[in-house]
Amino acid sequence: MRSDLYRLAREFRGGIERYCRTLPSALAMLQEGLGLHNGFPNQCCYDSSLLLARFLKEHRIAGIRLTIxxxxxxxxxxxxxxxxxGDQEMLKELNLQPVEVTRWNDSRYKDLQKMFEVWTADYRQLYASEPDIIEILDQAYSDILTYTRRTKKIPIPL
Structure with a gap:
C-alpha cells in the first residue's frame, strides 16, 4: 500500500509544482482563496492535503482523514x-522529504501530533455551506490535474 500511496502523492505533488510554475494567472486566482499562492510548498499544507485527498479518492483509496x-x-x-x-521552511528541522508516506508513529511527526484534530478530508463536506470555496477548490483541482501525468479520472462507484 505504501508504494501506491507514494506514487500517487508524488504524482499529485508534481502536478501542483508544474501548475504553480507554469500558470502566472493561477497564482493570482489562488490568492483569493487558496494557500498555494504563498510560494509552494510554504503554508500550503492544508489546501494541498484537501486537493490530494480528492485525487486519492478518485484512485479508489478509502478512509482518508485530514490531520490538522x-x-x-x-x-x-x-x-x-x-x-x-514536508519541505516547507518551517519544517526544515524535521528533515522531511517533499513527499512523505510514513507510518503514523514516525518520530519526526511526534511533536507535531501533540495538538491535533482529525477531520473528513472531503472539502465538499467541510465547506458544504460555502459554495464559493468549493468552486475555487474544484477549479484548482481541475487545473492541477492537467499537470499530473494521469489526467484521466478513474470512476468511483457511488
Missing amino acids: TNSHTWLLVSGWIIDVT
Whole structure:
C-alpha cells in the first residue's frame, strides 16, 4: 500500500509544482482563496492535503482523514501519514522529504501530533455551506490535474 500511496502523492505533488510554475494567472486566482499562492510548498499544507485527498479518492483509496495540528496538516490513510509539503521552511528541522508516506508513529511527526484534530478530508463536506470555496477548490483541482501525468479520472462507484 505504501508504494501506491507514494506514487500517487508524488504524482499529485508534481502536478501542483508544474501548475504553480507554469500558470502566472493561477497564482493570482489562488490568492483569493487558496494557500498555494504563498510560494509552494510554504503554508500550503492544508489546501494541498484537501486537493490530494480528492485525487486519492478518485484512485479508489478509502478512509482518508485530514490531520490538522497547530503548525501542519497532512492526510492519514490506514495508519499511513501522507504529506506532500514536508519541505516547507518551517519544517526544515524535521528533515522531511517533499513527499512523505510514513507510518503514523514516525518520530519526526511526534511533536507535531501533540495538538491535533482529525477531520473528513472531503472539502465538499467541510465547506458544504460555502459554495464559493468549493468552486475555487474544484477549479484548482481541475487545473492541477492537467499537470499530473494521469489526467484521466478513474470512476468511483457511488
